[in-house]
Amino acid sequence: MxxxxxxxxxxxxxxxxxxxxxxxxxxxxxxxxxxxxxxxxxxxxxxxxxxxxxxxxxxxxxxxxxxxxxxxxxxxxxxxxxxxxxxxxxxxxxxxxxxxxxxxxxxxxxxxxxxxxxxxxxxxxxxxxxxxxxxxxxxxxxxxxxxxxxxxxxxxxxxxxxxxxxxxxxxxxxxxxxxxxxxxxxxxxxxxxxxxxxLHPFAEDPPEQDAAFTRADGSTVRTKLMRLKADLRYASGPGWQAVELPYAGSDLAMWVLVPERGSSPVDLLTPAALGRAAAGLKVTNVGLSLPGWxxxxxxxxxxxxxxxxxxxxxxxxxxxxxxxxxxxxxxxxxxxxxxxxxxxxxxxxxxxxxxxSARPSPAAEVRADHPFAFAIMHGPTSAPLFVGHVADPAATA
Missing domain, CATH: 3.30.497.10 (Antithrombin, subunit I, domain 2)
Structure with a gap:
């Protein structure tokens, strides 16, 4: 390493x-x-x-x-x-x-x-x-x-x-x-x-089986909704609700942010929306129904x-x-x-x-697709060892 x-x-x-x-x-x-x-x-x-x-x-x-x-x-x-x-x-x-x-x-x-x-x-x-x-x-x-x-x-x-x-x-x-x-x-x-x-598991209350979850396009899917009644930090505002689910033994928590029907949940993840939720969270007795995922x-x-x-x-x-x-x-x-x-x-x-990185584009292009000459040179003296030309690269003589 x-x-x-x-x-x-x-x-x-x-x-x-x-x-x-x-x-x-x-x-x-x-x-x-x-x-x-x-x-x-x-x-x-x-x-x-x-x-x-x-x-x-x-x-x-x-x-x-x-x-x-x-x-x-x-x-x-x-x-x-x-x-x-x-x-x-x-x-x-x-x-x-x-x-x-x-x-x-x-x-x-x-x-x-x-x-x-x-x-x-x-x-x-x-x-x-x-x-x-x-x-x-x-x-x-x-x-x-x-x-x-x-x-x-x-x-x-x-x-x-x-x-x-x-x-x-x-x-x-x-x-x-x-x-x-x-x-x-x-x-x-x-x-x-x-x-x-x-911190508050959903295990005590029986889940709601075969509940309807409405997708954004209006269609529905059947799912199980976990249920919890507990004193949780809760906030709400025009068109939204938020509830904080703390994790045991830590400073971590999940915020569940629920918009009114027909609104985009993505809008509740903006810094401003998260700030409003944070400012409004207060301990409230909450009944929460939530699917697992x-x-x-x-x-x-x-x-x-x-x-x-x-x-x-x-x-x-x-x-x-x-x-x-x-x-x-x-x-x-x-x-x-x-x-x-x-x-x-x-x-x-x-x-x-x-x-x-790729090599830079060449400054000059040479395309030997027609008869051309060649010379094998000795660099220091410029003495030609071999010279010739190619008239037909497919020919053998």
Whole structure:
């Protein structure tokens, strides 16, 4: 593994976390709007995407760097320290998250609640022999806790990357890229994993079986609605309701944001809407009916990132702070989530694959598709060893 020798992860002090979180929230909604399909289930992790882009920012320069700062709302100083501080505040496990027994069953008499598991991991995989810049390595080591694993993209680099992804997501995501170009020289990845029990599980009240769920187009599907009566933080406003479902033993909670019928739920994920919900949440005796869900979203982020204004990532990008002649080829995001009576398990990975830049367009074109001459010359003396011409390349004499 390539690392910045002697560099340990820093303990950040006075990092601009609030400013980075504001930028992350706005960026997350813009990216969600650009990538989500209103008629399809969607889950993304703005945090995972932001970590990957923040690591890329550590090696970006020129317009590429300034565009990342603008779109993600990075402050002029300390963005990497802020992500370091976020990691320290959010994660609950040191190292690889434990893989749960997903075959285990629970019943209403099971009152034991497991402590939450939250993991954030950053990984880099570089072609063997690629001269990665030392300043970049120092930032990765000190702020993201990451070194660079050396691999061979002509061999089984994808296997090594997928094994890392599988491990860091406790088996919920098995692979990152569908393919890797043989010219790939570096892959940058982030993984976020969560497993947490509800503080108030839905196990005590019997569910409503065969309930009707009305889709956006007016059609209905039959589903089971979990039911809960508890003192929960609740807020409402014109055309919306919000209820907070806390997870046991942590500062984490799920906000369920329900618009009036016919309105888009995406509108409730704007920074302004989330701010209104946060300001209005008050403890209220709430009766909640909620379906469980279990689905995944896979996104090619190239088009959504362009939509939110990150064109310089792909058009003449400058990642000279990582290594020379790198071009961003792929940006992939995979996320999944399972919600049931007992809690939530979710995982997300974001990967950025960099290839070597193509050679520049030639300054001159030579097309020998008609008779031409040749000479084999001795350079220092210009003595011709052989001379001749080609009149018919298909002939043998």
């Amino acid at each position: 390539l690392v910045a020798q002697g560099v340990r992860r820093e303990v950040p002090r006075e990092a601009p976390v609030d400013e980075v979180v504001r930028g992350l929230t706005a960026f997350g909604h813009a990216l969600y709007t650009a990538g989500a399909k209103p008629s399809a289930n969607t889950v993304i992790s703005p945090l995972s995407v932001a970590y990957a882009l923040a690591m890329a920012r550590a090696g970006a320069a020129g317009t590429t760097a300034s565009e990342l700062d603008r779109v993600l709302g990075f402050p002029p100083a300390g963005p990497h320290a802020a992500f370091n501080a976020l990691t320290r505040q959010i994660v609950t496990v040191d190292g690889v998250p434990p893989r749960p027994d997903r075959r285990a069953t629970r019943d209403a008499q099971d009152s034991e609640q497991d402590p939450p598991v939250v993991g954030i991991a950053n990984g880099l995989f570089a072609q063997r022999g690629l001269p990665v810049k030392q300043k970049f390595l120092r930032t990765l080591a000190s702020q993201y806790g990451a070194g660079v694993r050396t691999v061979d993209f002509q061999e089984d680099a994808a296997g090594a990357i997928n094994a890392w992804v599988d491990e860091q997501t406790a088996g919920r995501v098995e692979k990152l890229f569908e393919r890797l170009d043989p010219l790939t020289r570096l892959v940058m990845a982030n993984a976020v994993y969560l497993k947490a029990d509800w 279990d689905f995944a979203t896979d996104l090619d982020l190239r088009a959504p990132l362009r939509t939110v204004g990150l064109n310089a990532l792909f058009d003449g990008a400058d990642f000279s702070g990582i290594a020379d002649d790198l071009v961003l080829d792929q940006v992939v995001h995979r996320a999944n989530i399972t919600v049931d009576e007992w809690g939530t398990e979710a995982a997300a990975v974001t990967g950025m694959a960099f290839i070597v």
